[in-house]
Amino acid sequence: xxxxxxxxxxxxxxxxxxxxxxxxxxxxxxxxxxxxxxxxxxxxxxxxxxxxxxxxxxxxxxxxxxxxxxxxxxxxxxxxxxxxxxxxxxxxxxxxxxxxxxxxxxxxxxxxxxxxxxxxxxxxxxxxxxxxxxxxxxxxxxxxxxxxxxxxxxxxxxxxxxxxxxxxxxxxxxxxxxxxxxxxxxxxxxxxxxxxxxxxxxxxxxxxxxxx
Amino acid sequence: xxxxxxxxxxxxxxxxxxxxxxxxxxxxxxxxxxxxxxxxxxxxxxxxxxxxxxxxxxxxxxxxxxxxxxxxxxxxxxxxxxxxxxxxxxxxxxxxxxxxxxxxxxxxxxxxxxxxxxxxxxxxxxxxxxxxxxxxxxxxxxxxxxxxxxxxxxxxxxxxxxxxxxxxxxxxxxxxxxxxxxxxxxxxxxxxxxxxxxxxxxxxxxxxxxxxxxxxxxxxxxxxxxxxxxx
Numbered sequence: 001x002x003x004x005x006x007x008x009x010x011x012x013x014x015x016x017x018x019x020x021x022x023x024x025x026x027x028x029x030x031x032x033x034x035x036x037x038x039x040x041x042x043x044x045x046x047x048x049x050x051x052x053x054x055x056x057x058x059x060x061x062x063x064x065x066x067x068x069x070x071x072x073x074x075x076x077x078x079x080x081x082x083x084x085x086x087x088x089x090x091x092x093x094x095x096x097x098x099x100x101x102x103x104x105x106x107x108x109x110x111x112x113x114x115x116x117x118x119x120x121x122x123x124x125x126x127x128x129x130x131x132x133x134x135x136x137x138x139x140x141x142x143x144x145x146x147x148x149x150x151x152x153x154x155x156x157x158x159x160x161x162x163x164x165x166x167x168x169x170x171x172x173x174x175x176x177x178x179x180x181x182x183x184x185x186x187x188x189x190x191x192x193x194x195x196x197x198x199x200x201x202x203x204x205x206x207x208x209x210x211x212x
Numbered sequence: 213x214x215x216x217x218x219x220x221x222x223x224x225x226x227x228x229x230x231x232x233x234x235x236x237x238x239x240x241x242x243x244x245x246x247x248x249x250x251x252x253x254x255x256x257x258x259x260x261x262x263x264x265x266x267x268x269x270x271x272x273x274x275x276x277x278x279x280x281x282x283x284x285x286x287x288x289x290x291x292x293x294x295x296x297x298x299x300x301x302x303x304x305x306x307x308x309x310x311x312x313x314x315x316x317x318x319x320x321x322x323x324x325x326x327x328x329x330x331x332x333x334x335x336x337x338x339x340x341x342x343x344x345x346x347x348x349x350x351x352x353x354x355x356x357x358x359x360x361x362x363x364x365x366x367x368x369x370x371x372x373x374x375x376x377x378x379x380x381x382x383x384x385x386x387x388x389x390x391x392x393x394x395x396x397x398x399x400x401x402x403x404x405x406x407x408x409x410x411x412x413x414x415x416x417x418x419x420x421x422x423x424x425x426x427x428x429x430x431x432x433x434x435x436x437x438x439x440x441x442x443x
Contacts, residue, residue: 128372128393147370149369171418174272175272175277
């Protein structure tokens with residue numbers, strides 16, 4: 001069985017494009033080192049997995065599942081994350097770029113502000129490393145948190161994700177993660193969020209196929 | 213969570229500030245004043261573990277991160293007491309994950325500070341005596357033990373800790389990892405903990421965590437580990 005090899009997707013903006021919300025140093029390490037490590041380790045795990053399948057070696061296949069979930073999740077999460085961020089100067093960073101989504105958010109939480117409050121509470125409540133996501137579950141919007149690099153791989157459509165690993169903010173915000181969360185709202189790509197909201201899972205995951 | 217807890221517990225913080233300084237020699241696993249957990253003093257200066265762990269990391273790690281676990285733990289204990297007083301089992305049970313996370317964070321960091329020491333002043337080198345004999349018996353050699361520990365640390369997916377532990381019933385040594393702030397409990401006695409959270413190394417080592425895992429051996433306090441082993 002042959003397996004595809006994933007590669008690191010290019011960022012849709014420069015490393016310093018999200019300043020001052022996220023520093024260029026963080027973006028460069030996060031993309032070129034952390035995301036790259038997930039891609040490298042995913043490819044390595046999938047290669048070993050293919051060998052284990054060819055050899056009908058079920059114990060090895062089972063032993064590899066944690067590495068595939070962790071590194072595959074890391075690749076999926078970061079690929080989605082880069083696309084759902086945008087320089088604050090772009091019209092894409094304005095929630096007006098997501099009329100259908102913001103209407104449904106208001107419908108669900110009362111207002112965009114109320115939704116943001118609920119999301120911030122969920123993000124700051126994560127114990128350890130993890131992510132917060134706005135997802136579309138059927139037709140309903142929900143906030144979910146996931147631990148470590150667990151990806152959102154139920155039936156939900158991820159609308160946008162916020163990385164709460166310390167490497168996502170520590171060099172700039174130190175232990176002040178509340179300030180990171182406050183500032184990341186300025187660089188959410190609402191245009192991408194609207195597209196994911198209107199589309200289905202396959203649309204949201206297009207970026208992954210592109211990195212194959 | 214840190215900032216919201218800080219906002220809601222001004223009285224508690226005032227109490228913490230007012231606590232009497234504890235003698236460094238206390239070697240307490242955790243410190244408490246009138247039923248409240250308090251941040252233990254470090255047994256060395258913030259800069260004392262340089263160049264292996266920077267002073268900036270130590271200061272943030274101790275005065276901000278550990279303090280937040282202390283505050284969170286006290287808030288959870290208080291909320292548990294309130295729930296108990298009202299006979300509200302549901303509210304009491306809801307505190308369980310917070311007690312585990314913040315209580316674990318307090319316990320883990322308290323053990324961690326004590327099992328580190330400045331290089332050449334109690335830190336680094338090799339264990340000796342019965343501890344070394346036990347390490348050789350259970351891991352083959354000291355070098356092999358370090359290698360296995362570094363492999364365990366590198367394999368942690370997300371935030372967590374690696375621990376050298378003693379099985380209380382068999383007396384055997386073992387290596388375990390724990391997710392997030394889950395403390396080592398039950399039949400295992402924690403002897404040596406290494407913090408693999410990114411906040412423990414990121415300002416100095418960034419994504420190169422293997423370098424941090426390699427450097428920390430130069431500041432391990434084997435005297436503390438031997439005392440815990442002999443207990």
